[in-house]
Amino acid sequence: MSNFVETWKGIATALGRSERWCRYMARRGADPLPVFKVGGIVRLNATDLEDWIARQRERTIRLPQLVVAGDDVGLRLIA
Numbered sequence: 001m002s003n004f005v006e007t008w009k010g011i012a013t014a015l016g017r018s019e020r021w022c023r024y025m026a027r028r029g030a031d032p033l034p035v036f037k038v039g040g041i042v043r044l045n046a047t048d049l050e051d052w053i054a055r056q057r058e059r060t061i062r063l064p065q066l067v068v069a070g071d072d073v074g075l076r077l078i079a
Contacts, residue, residue: 003045003046004043004044004045004046005043005044005046005049006041006042006043007041007042008022008023008042011033011035011042011044014044014049015049022035031052031055031056031059033052034048034049034051034052
């Protein structure tokens with residue numbers, strides 16, 4: 001990947017996700033996808049993307065998931 005990706009289609013291809021998902025993630029309130037516009041063209045820096053993905057992984061690992069098995073209710077970490 002070069003230093004940056006342009007257009008929603010290019011960003012979606014680089015992430016392996018849909019354009020709709022990328023736009024949604026860019027608009028969300030908590031830690032949005034780090035895109036910015038230059039002259040009306042949306043861009044995503046490779047280093048910003050790598051940092052964002054690392055934060056998402058870290059956040060996912062830290063959050064415990066509630067497991068319900070019969071009457072047993074417990075917490076387990078997912079990786």
